[in-house]
Amino acid sequence: MYQLNDFAQRTDLDNALANNVAELLSNALSQKGKASLAVSGGSTPKGFFTALSTKDIDWQNVTVTLADERWVEFESEASNTRLVHENLLKNKAAAARFFHLKKAGECNQATLAQLNTDAKNNLLPLDVLILGMGEDGHTASLFPCSEQISSALALDNTDALMKVVPQTAPNDRITFTYAHLAQSKNIILHVCGAGKKVVLEKALSSNNQTEMPIRAFLQNPDINTQVYWAE
Numbered sequence: 716m717y718q719l720n721d722f723a724q725r726t727d728l729d730n731a732l733a734n735n736v737a738e739l740l741s742n743a744l745s746q747k748g749k750a751s752l753a754v755s756g757g758s759t760p761k762g763f764f765t766a767l768s769t770k771d772i773d774w775q776n777v778t779v780t781l782a783d784e785r786w787v788e789f790e791s792e793a794s795n796t797r798l799v800h801e802n803l804l805k806n807k808a809a810a811a812r813f814f815h816l817k818k819a820g821e822c823n824q825a826t827l828a829q830l831n832t833d834a835k836n837n838l839l840p841l842d843v844l845i846l847g848m849g850e851d852g853h854t855a856s857l858f859p860c861s862e863q864i865s866s867a868l869a870l871d872n873t874d875a876l877m878k879v880v881p882q883t884a885p886n887d888r889i890t891f892t893y894a895h896l897a898q899s900k901n902i903i904l905h906v907c908g909a910g911k912k913v914v915l916e917k918a919l920s921s922n923n924q925t926e927m928p929i930r931a932f933l934q935n936p937d938i939n940t941q942v943y944w945a946e
């Protein structure tokens with residue numbers, strides 16, 4: 716299920732979302748002395764990242780990671796890791812730790828096995844997950860056009876992270892699987908623009924998850940996805 720939080724301006728959304736995420740992280744820090752946050756990449760979250768980076772929380776005990784990453788070098792314009800370093804891990808948030816999904820070399824079985832072990836031992840379940848959504852209804856790198864979509868969405872997938880090769884988007888990807896994203900304690904979908912509202916409405920109008928993977932979050936009765944949308 717989901718709840719829609721509608722904002723007239725993107726800056727209003729960025730500030731409200733940053734306040735909410737800071738509060739959720741503070742609650743986790745008070746309860747267990749540490750907190751984990753997975754964010755998404757793409758073109759949407761820059762303003763939110765900057766707003767969140769100024770929040771006065773115990774960033775030293777926060778681990779930030781990505782819901783998914785393109786398998787590209789840090790210097791690439793397409794790197795979500797670079798986006799997070801340039802826009803979130805600055806100001807007060809510069810003290811946070813970062814859990815890298817992209818490693819040197821190929822995204823092979825050995826790399827994935829090590830990443831899966833590290834993520835399960837040190838990071839999961841996530842306290843806060845911020846998802847984005849593409850025009851095709853993909854979220855994280857759960858791409859409807861990929862051969863891997865069934866296993867990426869499978870609730871019994873024991874892998875936390877897997878490689879995905881989209882057919883209609885550039886770059887091989889590494890993504891957290893739905894089974895592990897869905898265990899996050901707080902799940903937020905951040906989308907902006909009239910086009911994405913249409914995609915959201917389409918996602919709510921039917922339940923085929925392999926056609927639009929975002930449906931797995933919006934239509935799961937056990938998950939309360941907070942949708943943040945602004946024009």
Ligand SMILES: O=C1O[C@H](COP(=O)(O)O)[C@@H](O)[C@H](O)[C@H]1O
Nearest residue numbers: 755756757758759847848849855
């Ligand atoms: O490729 C990706 O796309 C989605 C959506 O990005 P946007 O540019 O339409 O906001 C993003 O959530 C994901 O992290 C990214 O890798």
